[in-house]
Amino acid sequence: MDIEIRKSISRKINTGQYENIVITCELQGNASVENDMDLQKLQREITDKLIKDYKLTEMSVLEELDLSEKKAFMESPSQNENNVKLALTPEQESELFG
Numbered sequence: 001m002d003i004e005i006r007k008s009i010s011r012k013i014n015t016g017q018y019e020n021i022v023i024t025c026e027l028q029g030n031a032s033v034e035n036d037m038d039l040q041k042l043q044r045e046i047t048d049k050l051i052k053d054y055k056l057t058e059m060s061v062l063e064e065l066d067l068s069e070k071k072a073f074m075e076s077p078s079q080n081e082n083n084v085k086l087a088l089t090p091e092q093e094s095e096l097f098g
Contacts (some may be wrong), residue, residue: 003039004030007046009054015067023061025054 008026015021027050033039063069 001034002030002032004028005043005046008048009050011054011058013062013067016053016067021061021065021067023054025050025057027053034098 004024006026007026010022011026012020012022027046029046031042033042059068
């Protein structure tokens with residue numbers, strides 16, 4: 001059977017107060033598969049390629065915009081009136097949020 005597959009990853013990154021960028025990568029293509037196992041294998045391959053493309057694209061965009069060394073800030077709710085703010089490097093943010 002002939003199928004069309006389209007997958008995308010989109011991520012909104014806070015680069016400063018009231019400042020965000022959105023990075024989106026998309027892959028699409030047509031393929032012929034014989035059965036569900038072939039389809040699942042093809043979907044995994046496309047997902048893997050998309051993830052690799054997204055990682056490279058994000059790294060390139062952040063470097064080009066001179067944002068690769070900036071830290072993301074995440075507010076952590078606390079029981080008292082003071083909010084704790086955690087400064088995360090891009091690597092720590094990636095580990096936490098994927």
